[in-house]
Amino acid sequence: MGDEKLLERIEDSVCRFEKGLEMELLPAALDSAPAKEILQALNMGIEKARRLFKKGEYALPDFLLAIDTYRAGVNFFKNRVADADKAARRVVIGVVEGDVHDMGKNIVAAVLEACGFQVTDLGKNIPGDQFLETIRSARPDILALSTMMSTTLEGMKDIIEQVKRDFPETMILVGGAPFDPDLARRIGADGYAENVITIPDETKRVLTVAREKKLLKDTGP
Amino acid sequence: MNDIPPAFDMFHDTCKIEDGFLFKDMAVCDLGLETSAPAYLDAVASRIGYRAYDIEKGDRAGTLANIISRGLEAASISGIGKPVRIDGWDKRCVRAGPVLVESPRWALVVDRAVFPHSIYCFFLTLGREFDRVKEADGLFESYVLDGLGSELTERVADSMEKKLRGQLATSGLACSRRFSPGYCDWPLANGQKSLSKFLDTSSIGLTVLSSGAMVPAKSVSGAMIVADRLRILCPCPVCPKKDCPYRREDVWGEYEYPPRT
Numbered sequence: 001m002g003d004e005k006l007l008e009r010i011e012d013s014v015c016r017f018e019k020g021l022e023m024e025l026l027p028a029a030l031d032s033a034p035a036k037e038i039l040q041a042l043n044m045g046i047e048k049a050r051r052l053f054k055k056g057e058y059a060l061p062d063f064l065l066a067i068d069t070y071r072a073g074v075n076f077f078k079n080r081v082a083d084a085d086k087a088a089r090r091v092v093i094g095v096v097e098g099d100v101h102d103m104g105k106n107i108v109a110a111v112l113e114a115c116g117f118q119v120t121d122l123g124k125n126i127p128g129d130q131f132l133e134t135i136r137s138a139r140p141d142i143l144a145l146s147t148m149m150s151t152t153l154e155g156m157k158d159i160i161e162q163v164k165r166d167f168p169e170t171m172i173l174v175g176g177a178p179f180d181p182d183l184a185r186r187i188g189a190d191g192y193a194e195n196v197i198t199i200p201d202e203t204k205r206v207l208t209v210a211r212e213k214k215l216l217k218d219t220g221p
Numbered sequence: 222m223n224d225i226p227p228a229f230d231m232f233h234d235t236c237k238i239e240d241g242f243l244f245k246d247m248a249v250c251d252l253g254l255e256t257s258a259p260a261y262l263d264a265v266a267s268r269i270g271y272r273a274y275d276i277e278k279g280d281r282a283g284t285l286a287n288i289i290s291r292g293l294e295a296a297s298i299s300g301i302g303k304p305v306r307i308d309g310w311d312k313r314c315v316r317a318g319p320v321l322v323e324s325p326r327w328a329l330v331v332d333r334a335v336f337p338h339s340i341y342c343f344f345l346t347l348g349r350e351f352d353r354v355k356e357a358d359g360l361f362e363s364y365v366l367d368g369l370g371s372e373l374t375e376r377v378a379d380s381m382e383k384k385l386r387g388q389l390a391t392s393g394l395a396c397s398r399r400f401s402p403g404y405c406d407w408p409l410a411n412g413q414k415s416l417s418k419f420l421d422t423s424s425i426g427l428t429v430l431s432s433g434a435m436v437p438a439k440s441v442s443g444a445m446i447v448a449d450r451l452r453i454l455c456p457c458p459v460c461p462k463k464d465c466p467y468r469r470e471d472v473w474g475e476y477e478y479p480p481r482t
Contacts, residue, residue, distance in 0.1 A: 060270040061361055068359040098432030103367045110360050125430075149403075151410045151432040 003033045007041040014045025014073065015052070017065035022076040035080050046070040046114045054197050060107075063196070067110045074113075089207060092134050093144040094122035096156045101148040104176060107196050108144065115200040117142075128159040135167050141216060142203060144173040144193070153178060153187065160188040169215045171206045175199075241303030245425060246348065249293050254376055258289035261372060265289060268368035288362050292369040295354040298377055299425035302343030302385075304447060307331065315340065315446075319418045322444065324407035326456035330397055334448035341385060341396065341447055342416050345377050346427045346440035355439075370439035378441050389447060397446035398455040402433060404467055405456060409433035416442050 006029050013021045029038045049066035052058040058066075093109050095102050102124040113119045120138055122130060135143060143163055145156055160172055174184050175193030184192035191206035193199045210216040250256045262285055266276045276282045305318040310331045315322040317340045322328070331337045347370055355366040382399050389396045402412025413433040422429055428436045435442065453459060457469045 059272065059275050061364060062275075064361040064364055068361050071359075098430055098434060100430075100434050100436055100438045103364060106360060106363065125434075149409065149432055149434060151434075 003029075003037075007033060007037060010038060010041040010073070011045040011048065014042055014066055014070045015048040017049075017062070017069045019069075021069055022072045026073060026076050030080075035077055039074070039077055042070055042073045043114075043116070050111075050114070050200070060196065064107065064110075067114050070114050071110070088116055088118040089142065090120070090138060090140040091117045091142045091144055091203075092120045092122065092131070092138055092140040093146070094126040094131060095124035095146045096152050096159065097125055097127045098152040098155060099147045099149050100124050102146075104148065105144075105146040108146070108175060108193055108199050111196055111199055112144075112203060115203075117203070128155060128162065131159055132162060132166070135163060135170055139167075140170055141207065141210070142171050142173055144175070145189075146174070147176045147178065149176075150178045157187050164188060169210070171210045171215070173203065173206060241301070243301050243424065245299045246297045247299070249296055249298070249373070252298060252377060252380060254373075254380060256293060258286040258293065261289050261293070261369060262286060264372045265365065265368045268372060269364055285365060288365045289369050291354065292351065292366045293373070295348075295351045296373060297348035297350050298345070299348060299427070300343065300345040300377070300381065301420050301422065301425050302341060302381070303420060304339040304341045305419055306339050307337050310337075319415065320444070321411070321415045322407060323411060324400075324405060326406050326460060327400060327446070329459065330451070330453055330456055331446055331448075333452040334395075334446060335450035335452075337446060337448040338394070339447045341445045342419055342442075343381065343399075343444070344416070344420055344422050344425060344427055344435075344440065344442045345374065345381065346425060346435070346437050347373060347377075349426065349437050351439055352437045374439050374441045378443070382445065385445065393449070395448055395451045397448075397451055398469060399443045399445050400455065401441065401443040413442060416444070 006025070010021065010025050010029060012018075013025060026038065046066060049058060049063055053060070053063040091112050093105060093112070095105050105121075105124070109119050109121045120134065120140065122134060131143065131145075134140075145159065147153065147156060156174070163170055163172060171190045172188070173191040173193055174187065174189040179192055181192050181194075190209065191202050193202055207216060255261065262276070262282060263273070266285060271281070276285065305320050307315060307317045309316050310328050312328060312332075313323065313325050315324075315328050315331050320340055320342060322340065351366075351370060355363055355370060378399060386396050400407065402416065403409030410431065410433040413429050413435075414431075417429040426437075427440055429442075430436065455469055457465075460468070462468070
């Protein structure tokens, strides 16, 4: 099998969520193609799966299977391509204090990662101070806040106000059951993650706005 | 509450209804629920977004069934429940000891009841091990287990509700459908606070946060109205919100329950 065919197979394996990618195909590919090209094949595979999901040909769990396959592939390369993430836009994500529902947040974090963002996932039930400390040290381009409950919105609003005041260059995305675009705007967020299909485009839109406001350097996705 | 043995309880008809119930770390089979993965397959598949024909493709059904089996094994179900006598009600709320149901719609159910006696309050949980198993695996597996957790929680609550209704009926009493804080018009945080003031949730390893969220996450709380007779089992038949996603269609309308003979 030539390089090109092998790369195509890697792409298909991600898209069709075939098991054992990191055990067989990737080690074999390393002998015949540079890591950068193999990573690109993984990215094309997940992008293909995303398009199928967007068109309704894949159900959400199928897309998640593709993400799991993609992650297994990327993890295989983690120690081999050390600087791969350096140029990526950084996202800090977490479920706000008082809420322990993290399934939606986990999916969004994985989708953003699969779209080339460098994601720091703080977890669930995270106090506001922890978000602020992480922003201070990691200087992310985006803070993504999630909640499935309306009782935690006040706390979320406080975090947003503090981030806007202390870190105006960090853009804020919100998502979860209580939100619609209007509430997201009223709470002070720059963007609203309506669902897993729209999140990559919404994130890019928010970054474009930040660029226009000269808050970001003109690099990255 | 009397000291009810862990192996207890209303699921086995050995205690008095007024004593309440307490059970800890029970397996799915101990509660008389289905123990085989196929019995949950369609419901879980639907919850996670698969259409009926999706699970016929490839080995999806087999993959799902394996994950469901692991989830069923991880569930360690505990519950606590007890009735509290109704002190009074108005158009906005029902007061029963430390429990305050600030729900105009459920106050209407009480208002239309014949001799409403008490509110039967409860907490049920699948336990921390289920949360742990759900978090440890890949995204797909985690998502399937999340769907199973929601389905299983509902089935445990359905089973409890059915048993309670049956036991109350033998005493000539009727009980409403169960209702939970955060649904209909009962505010979440205050409702949870009220219920957890009445029931010792720590006895089943459950923590209620001030926001109303529960740890373990796959838990359910709620209440049921107990009365001599109920003209409506829930507010749905008289509720104008016809497009409510939680609307219950399978309830008695303006008929008395139990029906007069």
